[in-house]
Amino acid sequence: MENYKMLNNVAVSENGFLFLPGTGESFTLNEIGRMILEYLKEGNSSNEIIEKIAGEYDVDETVAERDFNDFINQLKNFRIVDAI
Amino acid sequence: MKIAVTGLNNVDNPGPGVPVIRGIREADDFDGEIIGLIYDALEPGAYMSEVASRNYLIPYPSGGLDIYFERLSQINEIEKIDVIIPTLDAEMFAFAKLKSKLESIGIKTLVPTVEQLTIRGKDKLFSFCEKYNISAPKNYLASSVQDLYKLPSELKYPVVIKGIFYDAYIANNFDEAESYFRKISSKWGYPIIVQEYIKGSEYNVCALGDGEGGTVGAVAMKKLFITDKGKGWAGVSIEDDEIIDISRKVIEELNWIGGAEFEFMRDEETNKNYLLEINPRFPAWVYLAVAAGQNLPHAAVQLAQGKKVETFESYEVGKIFIRYSWDLITDIKKFEEITVKGVLNNE
16 A cells, blocks of 8 residues: 655644645644544554554544545645655 | 825725835834825725825826826925835836936836836737746737637637736637627727636735846735635735746846736646736735735835845745725715815824
């Protein structure tokens, strides 16, 4: 599975408010979204993140993987993360 | 020192006068008076007592430069103005042409030259960009409906139909193009600009050129809220080296003097920036540049006086402006004063 990193110019506040200084766009993340970005920031691999989410929210890893991939695709579209 | 500023029409399509004055007033070393020059007795800025000490009605430049200069001279006899900062598109050619005459009566101005104003015109900008390898939407000038049949093959619908001074519509087919052509030409004359349509987001840069190829400062902004007139009602300062660099390059190639606003469209697929327009004056959102750390209006006053100004190298990203409307209540006597005497004293 591909791994990702957050692009340098992305700013996320503790409240889950995400601001892209290069485009002026902003987004509000829910708790899981904020958590995923935090894990990415810490340098976790995709598999590690899926495992953590599955454990944290007590869901099947397949479900966690599907939701993770959906979320990552959105982040890629908005140029918030890049594959490494 | 007395500084006169135009464009106090803080309406739903606001002039830049009030934010320009706000910047000048906030400069640490500002010690003087601000004089408002207004075209209409109901320009809101004239009634805001913290904006200008006195406001004078002046005629539109389209009424003739002699009458225009005569009125400015008349006001100068009373006020002894040191600097005029014009802020509206429609008066730029007038001030460029009157620059030396104004200097002869002791008034300095900061305005682009007639040549600079001509090159940045909507009908000339594409050629300029092509010459200096700056990306701009492809352009075709149409002087008649027949010209719409002869659009170059690289221009495919949808296209943007633009007036030489104002107005722009997206036409999805020939019938729409013809309809917009007639609508715009009856209002703004010829030629009509048929422009390649770039799908994406608009980004703007507010900058100041020193007239010697240097950029005193430049701040990039993304509109967050747009009115039905297409005007930014809220915006945020952003970090974008590419559009700042393009703006600097244009200022350098033209030896641009004065304030300017550069409008870009970023292609949503390729992420490439296209220069859409150069407005030859500060934008109405210029105070965001001041708040982000670049007091460009104050630097403009210094440049007009022939002073050396320090260049701004950075600014704060993530500063937001949110415009609002406010019902200012005043007495009919104020309106009478400006209508009958042509001057409104706020002191």
